[in-house]
Amino acid sequence: MLIELSGVSKIYNQGRANEVRALSDIDLGVEQGSMVCLKGPSGSGKSTLLAIIGCIFPPTSGRAAIAERQLARLPDRFLTLHRRETIGFIFQRFNILPELTVLENITLPLLPLGVPPKERRQRAQELLARFAISHRARFPAGQISGGELQRVAIARALINNQPIILADEPTAHLDTALSREFMEIMQQLKEAGKTIVIASHDPLVFEHPAIDRTVTIQDGRIHVP
Amino acid sequence: MAQRNLEKQLNILDYALSSLWRRRLKSLSVLLVFAAVIFLLASFQMVTKALSDKAREVLVHTPEITLQKMSVGRQEAIPLAYRDRLAGIFGIRRVVPRIWGYYFDEVRLANYTVMGMAVEEMPDGARLDTALASGTMPGPAGQGLVAIGQSIKKALALEGRTTFSLFRPDLSLKAFEVSGEFSPDTDILTNDLVVMNLADARDLFAIPAGLVTDLCVYVANPQEIDTIAKKISETMPSVRVLTRPQIQKTYQVVFGWRSGFGSICLLTALAAFVILAWDKASGLSPEERREIAILKVLGWQTSDILVVRFWESVIVSGLACVVGMTAAYIHVVYFAASLFRPVLMGWSVLRPDLHLLPRLAAGDILLTLAFTVIPYLAATVIPAWRSATVPADSALGG
Numbered sequence: 044m045l046i047e048l049s050g051v052s053k054i055y056n057q058g059r060a061n062e063v064r065a066l067s068d069i070d071l072g073v074e075q076g077s078m079v080c081l082k083g084p085s086g087s088g089k090s091t092l093l094a095i096i097g098c099i100f101p102p103t104s105g106r107a108a109i110a111e112r113q114l115a116r117l118p119d120r121f122l123t124l125h126r127r128e129t130i131g132f133i134f135q136r137f138n139i140l141p142e143l144t145v146l147e148n149i150t151l152p153l154l155p156l157g158v159p160p161k162e163r164r165q166r167a168q169e170l171l172a173r174f175a176i177s178h179r180a181r182f183p184a185g186q187i188s189g190g191e192l193q194r195v196a197i198a199r200a201l202i203n204n205q206p207i208i209l210a211d212e213p214t215a216h217l218d219t220a221l222s223r224e225f226m227e228i229m230q231q232l233k234e235a236g237k238t239i240v241i242a243s244h245d246p247l248v249f250e251h252p253a254i255d256r257t258v259t260i261q262d263g264r265i266h267v268p
Numbered sequence: 269m270a271q272r273n274l275e276k277q278l279n280i281l282d283y284a285l286s287s288l289w290r291r292r293l294k295s296l297s298v299l300l301v302f303a304a305v306i307f308l309l310a311s312f313q314m315v316t317k318a319l320s321d322k323a324r325e326v327l328v329h330t331p332e333i334t335l336q337k338m339s340v341g342r343q344e345a346i347p348l349a350y351r352d353r354l355a356g357i358f359g360i361r362r363v364v365p366r367i368w369g370y371y372f373d374e375v376r377l378a379n380y381t382v383m384g385m386a387v388e389e390m391p392d393g394a395r396l397d398t399a400l401a402s403g404t405m406p407g408p409a410g411q412g413l414v415a416i417g418q419s420i421k422k423a424l425a426l427e428g429r430t431t432f433s434l435f436r437p438d439l440s441l442k443a444f445e446v447s448g449e450f451s452p453d454t455d456i457l458t459n460d461l462v463v464m465n466l467a468d469a470r471d472l473f474a475i476p477a478g479l480v481t482d483l484c485v486y487v488a489n490p491q492e493i494d495t496i497a498k499k500i501s502e503t504m505p506s507v508r509v510l511t512r513p514q515i516q517k518t519y520q521v522v523f524g525w526r527s528g529f530g531s532i533c534l535l536t537a538l539a540a541f542v543i544l545a546w547d548k549a550s551g552l553s554p555e556e557r558r559e560i561a562i563l564k565v566l567g568w569q570t571s572d573i574l575v576v577r578f579w580e581s582v583i584v585s586g587l588a589c590v591v592g593m594t595a596a597y598i599h600v601v602y603f604a605a606s607l608f609r610p611v612l613m614g615w616s617v618l619r620p621d622l623h624l625l626p627r628l629a630a631g632d633i634l635l636t637l638a639f640t641v642i643p644y645l646a647a648t649v650i651p652a653w654r655s656a657t658v659p660a661d662s663a664l665g666g
């Protein structure tokens with residue numbers, strides 16, 4: 044299992060007046076090379092679960108092992124180190140910095156890794172070619188189309204060749220055609236051996252044939268129908 | 269590993285540079301304000317430095333003790349015969365008479381300081397001959413010879429001639445011939461000076477024989493200046509006794525007050541700047557928060573983001589220092605600190621066309637840096653710490 048959660052809970056602002064129990068007692072295993080969809084109503088805890096899988100913060104209690112590393116009580120610094128080797132993120136609205144060029148956006152994760160400029164450019168250009176957006180490399184990211192932006196976001200998630208790809212509501216702001224294209228690319232990545240977890244309540248996502256399993260979350264728990 | 273770390277630091281520096289460039293308007297405005305503060309501070313410091321150097325120069329040529337005769341609160345001529353009454357005081361090396369006064373040239377509308385000195389009687393080092401750029405000092409035999417300063421040379425428009433005339437009080441003309449010229453380097457002392465022998469000065473100002481304007485006393489041991497001055501006052505109560513340390517103290521008080529006043533104005537400007545910097549840096553815009561959250565979720569450590577901020581600040585303040593310091597140097601040297609004139613030039617010793625050449629000491633530059641760059645770095649990097657605590661998960665979701 045590349046992702047292994049058992050008895051995971053997450054409480055925001057624990058012990059304070061604004062305490063929120065976002066996840067309770069989650070057990071979840073994801074095999075290497077599979078594609079899983081997290082589904083559920085707004086506020087059910089999908090993003091929180093994705094953040095724990097993505098090594099952004101450890102669970103409040105329970106055990107979470109991501110790529111064979113236990114997250115519990117791991118200091119922030121080491122979470123970050125583990126995250127950048129293991130996780131590629133694709134966000135809702137893609138979180139691309141609009142003033143940076145496409146090339147700069149894609150290579151952002153490589154800067155703190157000490158990858159020299161030449162190698163950065165080379166790696167980025169390979170990905171740009173693969174997603175047919177090489178002609179946009181020097182454009183400010185704020186000036187390209189939605190479809191191109193999506194491919195830039197995917198390229199950035201792949202730049203360090205991380206084994207796990209996480210996507211949080213990736214199709215929420217896309218039309219049907221672009222949503223389909225997105226899932227096609229995810230399917231290709233899965234076939235290339237990536238492990239993929241997508242949080243979405245878009246039927247175009249969770250009904251896609253490449254999805255191996257859909258996990259429904261409700262009120263912070265896995266819902267077993 | 270070390271190689272990777274170096275590459276990483278270079279990458280981060282590169283990112284800092286490009287983000288300064290992206291925000292070039294904002295960066296430039298901060299840079300200009302910062303450069304202006306450094307310009308003011310450094311100009312002020314250079315002027316202060318140059319002036320105190322000049323003051324020291326003046327004082328070197330001041331006699332150790334000067335005697336003047338006072339009558340109803342005004343200075344009047346002192347009889348040469350007073351020298352005999354000083355003979356009994358132990359420790360006096362030499363007493364040299366001097367006649368000096370201001371001469372207003374109605375033709376050229378200029379003021380000259382005329383100094384009649386008994387050069388031959390003065391000790392080495394007090395004679396002003398070291399201040400000469402060319403020629404010789406007028407001796408007792410050189411009737412009508414003068415040594416002149418640079419602004420006199422300009423005012424007289426000699427252009428190759430060596431002779432000129434001045435009016436006696438009875439409006440008869442007295443002819444002079446230039447025998448020496450003072451160097452521009454000593455302008456604070458010699459700029460408007462016309463030096464001649466005692467007899468010529470007596471003739472020009474029509475001072476009766478047996479009288480001079482003051483007596484310069486040179487002592488054998490500078491440690492005894494105060495003791496000897498006290499003895500002179502006791503012997504001759506009607507004589508005003510001025511010592512070099514006293515004059516020095518007066519300069520320092522006047523000068524200290526002026527520079528203190530200036531410093532307060534500058535500190536106020538500096539404080540305003542720091543508050544501005546703090547305000548700018550601590551108020552994180554939504555775009556900045558978003559950028560930080562994205563960088564963090566992409567694997568940047570909090571410390572990496574701080575280093576970006578640090579480089580940005582170092583680059584801005586470094587450039588501001590270079591610009592501000594250079595502008596200050598040009599302002600002081602080539603424009604004679606014209607912006608500070610209203611504050612500093614009331615100092616009576618200073619001539620209006622003063623030529624300042626500050627000697628730049630590393631310590632002074634460091635001091636200016638310490639008062640500007642360090643507060644700026646503190647004001648920008650410390651709030652950035654807060655900004656780096658933006659949680660990475662705020663980049664998630666909508």
Ligand SMILES: Nc1ncnc2c1ncn2[C@@H]1O[C@H](COP(=O)(O)OP(=O)(O)OP(=O)(O)O)[C@@H](O)[C@H]1O
Nearest residue numbers: 055056063065084085086087088089090091092665
């Ligand atoms: N940083 C936070 N601090 C406090 N409470 C939070 C925080 N993030 C999320 N929550 C709360 O935790 C619960 C789960 O939120 P989460 O964002 O994981 O849900 P979600 O399923 O992703 O919802 P959506 O579909 O709206 O994105 C919600 O009640 C939310 O208000």
Ligand SMILES: [Mg+2]
Nearest residue numbers: 089090665666
């Ligand atoms: Mg969410």
